[in-house]
Amino acid sequence: MDPRVVELHRRAACRHDVIALAGGLPADELLPRAALAAVIVDVTRTSAALQYGWPEGDERVRAWIARRLAARGFAISPARVIVTTGAQQALALVAAELAGARIAVGDATYPAALDAFEAAGAHATCGTADARYVIPGATNPVGVDVADRGVVLASGAQLVVDEAYAELRFDGRVARPLAADAPDRTWHVGTISKTLCPGLRVGWLVPPAQRHAAVLARKQAADLQTSGFSQLALARLLDVIDYDATLARARQCYAARAARLYGALRRHAPELRTREPEGGFSVWCETDTRGDDLALLEIALANGVSLDPGHVFRPGDAHAPVAFRLCFSFAPYDQLDEGVRRIARAWRSYVATGGGLTT
Amino acid sequence: MDPRVVELHRRAACRHDVIALAGGLPADELLPRAALAAVIVDVTRTSAALQYGWPEGDERVRAWIARRLAARGFAISPARVIVTTGAQQALALVAAELAGARIAVGDATYPAALDAFEAAGAHATCGTADARYVIPGATNPVGVDVADRGVVLASGAQLVVDEAYAELRFDGRVARPLAADAPDRTWHVGTISKTLCPGLRVGWLVPPAQRHAAVLARKQAADLQTSGFSQLALARLLDVIDYDATLARARQCYAARAARLYGALRRHAPELRTREPEGGFSVWCETDTRGDDLALLEIALANGVSLDPGHVFRPGDAHAPVAFRLCFSFAPYDQLDEGVRRIARAWRSYVATGGGLTT
Numbered sequence: 001m002d003p004r005v006v007e008l009h010r011r012a013a014c015r016h017d018v019i020a021l022a023g024g025l026p027a028d029e030l031l032p033r034a035a036l037a038a039v040i041v042d043v044t045r046t047s048a049a050l051q052y053g054w055p056e057g058d059e060r061v062r063a064w065i066a067r068r069l070a071a072r073g074f075a076i077s078p079a080r081v082i083v084t085t086g087a088q089q090a091l092a093l094v095a096a097e098l099a100g101a102r103i104a105v106g107d108a109t110y111p112a113a114l115d116a117f118e119a120a121g122a123h124a125t126c127g128t129a130d131a132r133y134v135i136p137g138a139t140n141p142v143g144v145d146v147a148d149r150g151v152v153l154a155s156g157a158q159l160v161v162d163e164a165y166a167e168l169r170f171d172g173r174v175a176r177p178l179a180a181d182a183p184d185r186t187w188h189v190g191t192i193s194k195t196l197c198p199g200l201r202v203g204w205l206v207p208p209a210q211r212h213a214a215v216l217a218r219k220q221a222a223d224l225q226t227s228g229f230s231q232l233a234l235a236r237l238l239d240v241i242d243y244d245a246t247l248a249r250a251r252q253c254y255a256a257r258a259a260r261l262y263g264a265l266r267r268h269a270p271e272l273r274t275r276e277p278e279g280g281f282s283v284w285c286e287t288d289t290r291g292d293d294l295a296l297l298e299i300a301l302a303n304g305v306s307l308d309p310g311h312v313f314r315p316g317d318a319h320a321p322v323a324f325r326l327c328f329s330f331a332p333y334d335q336l337d338e339g340v341r342r343i344a345r346a347w348r349s350y351v352a353t354g355g356g357l358t359t
Numbered sequence: 360m361d362p363r364v365v366e367l368h369r370r371a372a373c374r375h376d377v378i379a380l381a382g383g384l385p386a387d388e389l390l391p392r393a394a395l396a397a398v399i400v401d402v403t404r405t406s407a408a409l410q411y412g413w414p415e416g417d418e419r420v421r422a423w424i425a426r427r428l429a430a431r432g433f434a435i436s437p438a439r440v441i442v443t444t445g446a447q448q449a450l451a452l453v454a455a456e457l458a459g460a461r462i463a464v465g466d467a468t469y470p471a472a473l474d475a476f477e478a479a480g481a482h483a484t485c486g487t488a489d490a491r492y493v494i495p496g497a498t499n500p501v502g503v504d505v506a507d508r509g510v511v512l513a514s515g516a517q518l519v520v521d522e523a524y525a526e527l528r529f530d531g532r533v534a535r536p537l538a539a540d541a542p543d544r545t546w547h548v549g550t551i552s553k554t555l556c557p558g559l560r561v562g563w564l565v566p567p568a569q570r571h572a573a574v575l576a577r578k579q580a581a582d583l584q585t586s587g588f589s590q591l592a593l594a595r596l597l598d599v600i601d602y603d604a605t606l607a608r609a610r611q612c613y614a615a616r617a618a619r620l621y622g623a624l625r626r627h628a629p630e631l632r633t634r635e636p637e638g639g640f641s642v643w644c645e646t647d648t649r650g651d652d653l654a655l656l657e658i659a660l661a662n663g664v665s666l667d668p669g670h671v672f673r674p675g676d677a678h679a680p681v682a683f684r685l686c687f688s689f690a691p692y693d694q695l696d697e698g699v700r701r702i703a704r705a706w707r708s709y710v711a712t713g714g715g716l717t718t
Contacts, residue, residue, distance in 0.1 A: 036403040050390040050395075052384050116581075199409040224471060232558075
């Protein structure tokens with residue numbers, strides 16, 4: 001991630017007057033505080049939560065993951081699942097396994113995936129490649145539609161499938177995992193960070209079977225194991241909540257916010273090109289203006305709103321026209337209209353002051 | 360780690376008749392269950408525990424680490440501290456920064472450090488090197504004595520200082536951090552895994568100041584951040600416990616077990632060369648017998664006791680005489696004498712059946 005962007009976001013995080021449309025955080029009110037409070041004391045009495053554990057993770061957590069994947073058509077044994085320290089560690093492990101390879105990521109993708117690929121010496125590209133990184137179910141910011149599924153599978157490339165948002169389409173449609181149709185070349189990545197709680201840092205990786213042992217050894221070398229405390233907290237949480245009902249509530253919450261943000265964009269900033277989101281946490285805004293999107297972020301912050309500048313989503317040094325991501329997931333519903341008004345003001349100020357000329 | 364050893368240990372973990380002298384786990388009865396139970400419900404109400412956080416970690420945890428280091432003579436700002444997912448992630452991050460370098464580790468060292476170095480393309484060696492990995496305070500299995508401190512500092516090499524056991528010398532002497540005397544070339548690694556609770560997976564890294572930004576970016580690419588839930592649990596735990604009193608209790612517990620195990624070794628297996636431990640969790644047993652220490656592990660397990668075979672501690676393919684590590688930290692005090700009786704039986708059986716000839 002561009003350190004200048006990080007620095008600006010850090011400064012914004014200390015300000016209470018900034019409406020947060022950056023960052024991809026889940027809604028605070030959806031975090032399972034009460035359910036965690038109800039089960040967590042028991043977790044502190046569990047040896048598996050406090051002692052060292054095996055690198056592949058807690059067997060109940062792995063069984064739950066395998067059951068949910070099986071229900072969607074990807075029938076695997078829990079032994080195939082490796083619990084990771086968030087989906088990010090899963091991406092980092094895959095990146096290390098694909099070191100030296102070229103990974104097609106599309107025009108704009110999840111910045112931390114780009115970071116993971118770069119750190120491991122894998123090369124993200126917009127072009128053709130040995131592997132393909134896809135984010136099914138929702139665009140973040142520009143994902144692969146279910147309609148593209150045949151194309152993705154036909155390519156024959158290794159697939160890095162990041163299902164962070166796969167169960168968060170607003171229409172509730174959850175696609176069959178790509179791994180079910182290309183098991184020997186799919187690296188299946190999942191997480192509870194968007195659906196339940198990012199602070200626990202629990203994600204998972206299902207590598208191709210023939211790569212399992214190598215990946216598990218790499219996971220162990222990376223951090224021995226994911227927090228047993230977090231894993232047991234999740235296992236107990238899953239005993240007391242209805243996960244599908246939790247997903248349904250989350251979809252409803254995010255769909256309402258998406259509609260609010262998208263409507264506000266159409267009203268207040270019709271010059272920005274956007275598509276109505278079908279799921280996930282964010283909207284991608286494109287323009288024909290060329291320029292420095294860092295300056296746009298600065299102007300936005302001066303106007304009391306944050307955004308994610310487009311260049312952090314793009315592989316390499318592509319100088320595409322200015323674009324940015326707006327997240328509707330975290331800011332309260334009631335702030336979204338005002339947030340977009342500020343975005344519109346910032347955008348016009350950016351264009352008027354020649355922000356587009358500073359590169 | 361040798362997968363054959365892992366497989367044997369996994370099978371042993373399912374057996375209740377095996378006295379566990381392998382593994383380096385802290386004593387179950389020292390895990391802070393009651394204190395965690397007392398604070399943990401409040402943690403579930405804390406946004407910082409459940410939401411995404413910054414990659415460097417919680418500021419209270421970093422302030423606590425910096426305060427303790429300052430009290431020992433290494434005065435740094437909390438901003439220098441990076442909270443990691445256990446000390447293992449700290450070692451993995453250092454290894455990545457030292458990729459391509461040769462790291463001197465001594466004759467026998469912590470196996471997961473060897474794994475981290477290898478995974479990142481750093482080369483562990485017994486010989487001279489660009490960097491040196493040391494485990495002050497206690498041998499695991501063969502560490503660097505405080506008496507060697509001048510030698511270590513004089514070498515001018517980069518220092519990877521793993522302080523996992525630094526505060527667990529039985530005499531309570533805690534050396535000044537090596538980083539205080541070589542701040543520009545010391546990678547300081549610490550953890551609560553041996554003193555409080557490994558399941559939380561909280562460790563830390565203080566890189567040389569000029570490498571901080573690069574390491575923090577690498578940490579973020581690795582897993583975004585260490586579990587906020589674990590970090591906040593630790594922060595609250597530190598509010599209610601007396602950490603120095605906790606250390607004193609731990610030293611007393613481990614000193615008693617060490618004396619018990621060492622005494623039993625002298626009584627039941629005087630043919631094994633050992634040194635009375637001055638701290639830490641384990642005793643290193645050396646012999647003049649050459650052979651396959653995996654066969655020794657198999658015979659030990661058949662006799663109802665586990666051990667860590669020496670070859671997993673050694674860099675490269677050094678064919679040194681058979682050695683092994685015995686941990687006194689985890690098995691209950693009352694089992695240690697019987698555990699060593701079984702070790703003695705297994706050793707004699709190994710020698711008698713020509714176990715030393717199977718390589």
